[in-house]
Amino acid sequence: MGQSNDVPARDVPPTPPRLAAGGLVAGGRYELLRQHGGMSGQAFWEARDRRLDRTVALTFVDPLPGEQPPGSATGVLDRTVALTGVYSDGLARVLDVIRGRAGGIVVTEWIPGQSLAAAVAAPDPDSAVRAVWGLSDAATISEEKGLVLGLDSPDRVRLTEDGRAVLAFPGVRADVDSRSDVRGLGAVLYALLTGAWPMDLPEGSDAHGPVDGRPGAAERDDDDELVDPTVAGSGVAPDSAVLAMRSLDGTAVSSADTVRAMVASELGSVPGSPSAARPAAAGVGGTAGSGQAPGQSAGQSAGQSAGRSAGLGSSTGSDLGTTRGADRGANSGAGASGDASDSEHWFTAAEPTDPDVQKRRWQIMAGVSAAAVVAIVMLAVWMLGALGGDRNDTPLSAQLDAIERAAQASRESATASPQAEGSGDGSGASGSDNEDDAEKDDAAEKKADASPIEVSTVTSWQPAASNGNAENSGSAPNVVDGDPSTSWSTDTYRDQFGTGPGAFKPGIGLMLTLDEAVEVRVLELSAEEDIRFEVRASESANPTSLDDTTRLGSGRVSDGEATVEIDAPEEAEYILVWITRLGTAGPQAYNATVSEVELLG
Template sequence: MTQVGEGPTAAGSAAEPLGGLAVGDVLAERYRLEEHINNDSAGRQVWRGVDVVLRRPVALVLRTPGGSSAEEMLSAAVTASRVVHPNLIGVYDAIDEGERAYVIREWIDGTALRDLVAEEGPFDAERTTSVLHAVADAVSALHTSGMAHGNVHPGTVLIAGDGRVVLADARVDANTSNEADVRSLGALAYFLLTGHWPKAEAGRESALPDGRRDSTGALVAPRQVRAGVPTYLDDLVMDLLDGKLALPSAQVLTSELARLDTGERLLLGGNGTLRFAEEAAEPTPRAATPKLMVAGGVALALVVSGLVLAVRALNADATQPPAAAPSPVVSVEPSATVAPRPQALVLRDDQVRIVDPYGDRDNASQAKRMIDGDVNSHWRTSYYNQNFGTPAQPKKGLGILIKLDKPQIVSSVKLQLTDTGTSAELQAGPADAPQTKAGDQTIVDTFKRVEGATVFGSDSGSTMVFATDATTPYQYLMVWISQLPKDSENASRFRVGVQEIVVEVQ
């Protein structure tokens, strides 16, 4: 379990290695070390311990040396200890012994978001909103006290076993500000929805994979990375990460998330961009345990015929706490309808095949394993000593053709792969062709990349979600694999397998 995050290293505060500590050591004649958990990016050690006086578990965050080098860490801990909030970790003590310094805080029996998303995959819209609401509420409480957190990151947000969301490990450095905290909340939402951390927009480096980007280097929206992200949440995230837009205060953001978290949806008009009213009401009180255990279901945005909602633009000084005012009232016409949820198609064996004008259609007879609903069975490419597209490899790639029964609005095409590091893109074309080398070459020549769909590179994960614009009907789609990862069993060869393909349509 991760008890401290991977957030930024404070400028000029790199810690020296902590030596000589062992299980059973007692610090300050009170805190007994029980287990070394991990080290954070600032070189600090994190231990699980016991307060032998109060007989309760604690977490100890230690660094060396103490003195002036530890001043920022201790100052942040002291300030944070004055703010009591259910979504902030409790800070019990801060001690400077000169040769080392340490902070004693609440022990959370849980997992960091960074690790939870790595294990379970990105969150759905409802779960994302609930987590973001909790963290924003904690940040808002800190800002109200006059303190910025300075380290909002997937590694510093912990999910306790009972579902409680806890923000930990406040830091102070040259980049710490209220605005940076709010921007980081947008980056946190992007991570929850995609599993990627937009480093440039967040203003914080991380070992997490960078946000998805198009050919120009611009950050692509979450709904272009994966299917099922509703427009209102997609726009919220991209607004918070847009450096050209003024940011709301954490209090205002919390108010808006409170409405979303309780099921109320904001109706978006015009270009669909969400803006905040600085006169928003006080945040709606949260339940003690957020709705994190909901496994499925994506909150749906309402679409109202002929209704355009004008949401007042941000105040230029959006970091000041908002004045209390009645919540805005949105009138919904009786004709409002709920946008249909995408449905996964049940594909037949004859609806998928391998396209390979340069070879022998690698293991083509196993293609049906990609649509059998069993992730334990899969189609694999052949082994290659040289990767596709290299001078020594004449093969430029191969494709997986998906043939629908009729033209349909496709929400997404999802691939579950056996390995990370595959390069691929989604293409579409006008028709099928015979299963011959000439027919395969016709498909390669006539199919073009689906505009707006993510192009995955060598840094891709094992899950690929190609989202379309949801307005153009498609009947013939192809996933074109242009590079293979190294084989997990033999690093001198290249190979990948596809466990499942899921096509969702409107």
């Protein structure tokens, strides 16, 4: 009698099935066509849905090597199913999630066009920024919902026939986060600009060979630093290169929302952007899909996104495509009953408009258009007359910033002059100097009498209604660690803080939590940039808006230092340093870095 094997079969991790073109999976429903890459625990395939006769994308999710099934595969499937609540042209629609004992399959709509590798074989820097708009929108919406897109490999990305980058093979791993999505956005943009991939490939990528190959590794200098796209590529605009490098850095830009705003700013106006046309709820008929991307016609948007939200919602079950109506849309030929002819009646025709009503509408539109044209011409003439004298290559945003600084200095000078004239002692400038000396002596005396106030925690904060997020909160405690070499920084913005139409947000703050409620009489701040800020008291660590705080004073950093003396201090347990104006880091580049904040009471 032969020797028996005492090791239970379940102790041996099963080997994932070998996939090959022509093979059938999911009970014979899907026929594998072409492999598009993958990594450890995931494989990306183009396949044909034999039941509905359409092309789909399949992401096979298996346990990682050495794991007992289902291992990490369950988490990947759960996180990917959650993306059905993200409506954006930058993310392929999830049609179905098939779960098995050892893993599962994510079925998504097929994105016609070409792989990222094929697209960057002949880079087109002029269209690169526009291409990542939808992808940055998808990453932003995911971040807003507390989700992660999972932009970790060039294999996941395809470009549509009209040149939009789309996450075509979603499969959210456990080791990715929103910051890695930002880096992924930068990597896709870098690849589109230069034709090379700037990040390390995920582990196990070599075992999966995409049919189009992969972009080559990006060039690095002698210090192992990534070569700037303007050097690595040909005809790359400096602004596009800055956007890619800052996103890849992972610290200069920490939010996908900031990347999307920078992309929008780079493109100028972004009419009908996906964020402006997101549906309020899933399961609504009609065209409640994602909006129209820059440079995309209304017809393209409707044809590619119709039915994107049909019955998806936040389902966590399998067969999302058939039982929940998600198979309907531009890439599907099945209605609720699976009849291909039903797709022709997806939209309901509107009743014809009365001719007289239509005529009046055209007259009104013509009048408004004529007035708008006149206004635009007058504005253009005025601008040419005002600015056309001498050519100035300084970016307009920097010019406006300089004008604002000059105006502020003028206002401060006008405020100081009457005080000097009203002294009544006839001393003139000498009297003003004496007053300044007296104020400095008072400040020194007040500081000498004050004692340091202990700060327990520091976080970044912004009003709930502000765009983006309160970035880099993890490094906020650096401002009270007593070490000037450590600091907290904002993201880098293309426009100055403010409340005008061009401003991304009104400001950002550092919320200091004290050990107990005390009166703060002096605040000292050290920063690298010439920033402006307010000192405010708050009743909580996370107020909803700035109106929930009390303004105690304001300051402006000069030569790296600022001291704010609070004339009417209030007892408070929470002190907000609210930054209202950033320093200028370069052409159309604004940020702030704060190294130390000290409170005295």
